Amino acid sequence: MQKQVSDKVIAITGAGSGIGKAIAIELAKYGARVVIGSRTEASLTEVAQLIKDSGGEVVQVVTDVKKKQDLLQLVDAAVNTYGRLDVMINNAGVAHISRIDELEVDQWDDMIDSNLKGVLYGMAAAIPVFKKQQAGHIINIVSTSGLKIVPTQGVYAGTKNAVRTLTEAFRQESDGTIRITGISPGYVKTNLVNTVKDEEKRQQVLQAMERLGLAPVAVANAVIYAISQPVDIEVGDIVIRPSAQD
Template structure:
């Protein structure tokens, strides 16, 4: 598997912490060259330093996925630094939990802008490069929240199911030159829960994460599996969750 990942150039959004950070570190450990993006530069610098201290290659670009220009800068940095882009990992996202009838439009808009439009902007930035290269791989990090609909997660799940739909649509539209994979994690121990404003709901999710949550490296391993397949093999959909998760 390491041979197939060696020297691949991978751009990753939301890479300052959690799943994105784990993806960056593990890919670099396997010999990939990673370009990490997130909104917090201090966190990105720490990730890059950790990778370099372990003998890997990485650069960072401050990236807010709500801004299409930031995504263009991320992928262009990959090409300018390493000569190409092999994989685009659209990982950044936010989660707000509340009943729909609370009508928190600001939270809805933030999730739509980050979870859906941010993925579209990432795809739009990478696809022209992949077309020019005649190769490329898009990885969209989705969620099991869209597979099992539960109260208080309606809008969050809706954004994730929208990404699931566009991922499958692109797969069908592609001639195989550009591969695409959707990965849906279940409970993972990350700081995504910090965006939940309601204290009681946040504590409930934290408790579930502590009891069930997978380490972020489990999702990173799923990414590595998908990108390490031969060029004629496309892994379309991966669901990865704790064995005890309902």
């Protein structure tokens, strides 16, 4: 797989921590040239330094996926630096846990803006480049929360299932020159839980994460598998979760 990934130019949102960080580091190890985005410059700089220290090639761009212009700047950084973009990985997201009748409308807006609109903005930034190149690959990080609906995760799962739907719709609309893959992780040990504001619910998620959670590199390996396939093969959907997860 290293040969297929080496020298690919890959943009990644939410790359300052967790799954996005692991994806960036692993891809760089395989020889990819990564363009990493995150809202926090300090975390981006830390990830970039880790990649550079290991001999990898990286460009960092402060990126808030709620802002269309930030996604355009991320893609532009890839094209201006390397002359092309091969893969767009829409990974950034937030999780707020609450019952729907608690009416945490601001939290709903945050998830819709980050998890759904942020993915659409990432796709909108990359697709014109891919069309011009007549080649490209979109990876959307989804979630198993959309596969098994449970109380307190309704709106979060709703945003993730919306991404699942638009991923499949784009797959059908594409003529094959632009491939698209949805990857749905289960419990993964990341700091995504820090966005859960209710302390009791946050502790419940933390306990489940510590008991079951995969290392983020497991998701990175799924990404590498998807993008290392020959151009005439599209991996449409990957579900990766702990074997003990319900």
